[in-house]
Amino acid sequence: MRLPGTRYQEHGWEQVRKLLGHCSLQAFQRLDMHHMLEPARHAALLDAYTDAVAAALRAGARSGRAEAEGNSYGESVYELSLGLLYELHAHPGFWQAFAATVAAEHARSGAFWLDAAADGVMRKKVNDMYAGLRDKVDADNYIVATGRDCSPNKIYTYRMLDTAYREIAGLFAAWREHQDQVGAILGRALEGSPIEVRQMKSIGGCKAEWIIRWSESLERFGGAPGPLHTRSKRFASLKNSPGKIADMVTEIGDYEELSSNMDSADDWQGDAGEAASWLEDLWRVSGESELREAQGGAFDDDRILAAAAPDGFEAEERDGAADILVEEEDIPPAREAAAVAAEREVAEALSLPPRYMELARAAQQTGSWALRVLGDESLPIRLAVYHKLLGAADDTYPNAWLDPASGELPTLRQLAALDGISMPTLRKRRNEAIDKLHAASAAR
Known part of the structure; x- marks a missing residue:
């Protein structure tokens, strides 16, 4: 999403968030976390944290994630991350709020930062801090760019509407x-291909009524209320204000159209299509590799090569598998193809994307400590462990792990159905895996 003056609302935010989170964990290893419990030390601790994270960012400035495009204005993920880090000094309230959440967690669980999870x-907690800071910074810059009032909550609302449009476009x-569901959004039963599908070319063509009905439809078709229909007061009045929705959607669309005129579309659109195809191949091959390994298959050392981590920067969680090189002539045997087909059938029966298991395997955190400890467990068991320890919704989960609905x-x-086991068996294996994690943590 593009808006005047904003820098952090586009596709690169996910990588900015992950880079800051990764570098923050490195910084916390060097800090005395007990100082978080002493308000008098918060200012000095912020200075030490900023220095440590900045050093970690600079050490990894040549990594693929840091050099990736952060927004459409040419700023890299590294540049955006470093800029947002230094904004903490201009807005120390976000650091103080972060310290307060750490203190509250300590009051409940003691020195929780020493636990396995x-x-x-x-x-x-770091993600929450930077998400709030991001919207504050972008809201301030929007005011400077346009001369109109804006708040972090309004930036959040813009982003919700942009997300709603993309969900509707997908449907x-x-x-x-x-x-x-499409009929419910359009407000009529479908008879053949709806013309609106062809007419809506951008967010500017998305009607406010469609967004309101989309939100209303989510409880029926997705099992949970939509953003305009929850008990939260954040959007309570918006569902009764189609005119306000229309104005905000039009503003997003108008600015995106204006700013896109400065982009060299002819240069990048072909590359984007090739990149999407490459990622599809990567996910497919990685999923087949995981499946073959699970079935006891072997690979030639010269056929699949794991990408090396950049010097001085530890490889961490990715939304895709490690880069690999595979011969194009390699075709999985019939039994593996049949197993993949069976997995897809199960996923479809559970209302999950057909390739859920393949993509979820590809998105595993290949270098993580938890994966090393639980390497012998199936993917559904590992996800059940995260479900128990971190909850069903956590900002660190790759998108491929999530149920889109x-x-x-x-x-x-x-998860039990994906693993082909009963619920009691899933719980038993999950609990055994958690015990294994705790034992491994105690032994470190």
Whole structure:
């Protein structure tokens, strides 16, 4: 999403968030976390944290993630991360709020940062801090660029509407598979291909009524209320204000159209298509590799090569598998193809994407300590462990792990079905895996 003056609302934010989270965990290893419990030390601790994270960012400035494009204005993920880090000094209230959440967690659980699941908990708190800071910085810059009032909550609302449009566009593109929901969004029963599917070319063509009905439809078709229909007061009045929605959607669309005129579309659109195809191949091959290993298959050392981590920067969680090189002539044997087909059938029966297991395997955190400890466990068991320890919805989960309908991990019942086991067996193996994690943590 593009808006005047904003820098952090586009596609690169996910990588900015992950880079700051990774470097923050490195910084916390060098800090005395007990000082978080002493308000008098918060200013000095912020200075030490900023220096440590900046050093970690600079050490990894040549990594693929840091050099990736952060927004459409040419700023890299590294540049955006470093800029947002230094904004903490201009807005220390976000650091103080972060310290307060650490103190509250300590009051409940003691020195929780020493636990096996500490990285996930701390990363979540860091993510929340930077997400709030991001919207504050972008809201201030929007005011400077336009001269109009704006708040972090309004930036959040813009982003919700942009997300709603993209969800609606996805449903429209697959209207045959979602006829009832698309009909509910349009406010009529479908008779053949709806013309709106062809007419909506951008967010500027998305009607406010569609967004309101989309939100209303989510409880029926997705199992959870939409953003305009929850008990939260954040959007309570918006569902009754189609004019306000229309104005905000039009503003997003107008600015995106204006700013896109400065982009060299002819240069990058072909590359984007090639990149998407390459990622599809990567996910497919990685999923087949995981499946073959699970079935006891072997690979030639010269056929699959793991990408080396950049010097001075530890490889961490990715939304895709490690880069690999595979001969194009290699074709999985019939039995593996049949197993993949069976997995897809099960996923479809559970209302998950057909390639859920393949993509979820590819998105595993290949260098993580938890994966090394639980390497012998199946993917559904590992996800059940995260479900128990971190909850069904955590900001650190790769998108490929989530059920698109809920935006959360699949339910335990779905995970059991994906693993071909009963619920009691899933719980038993999950608990054994958690015990294994705790034992490994105690031995470190």
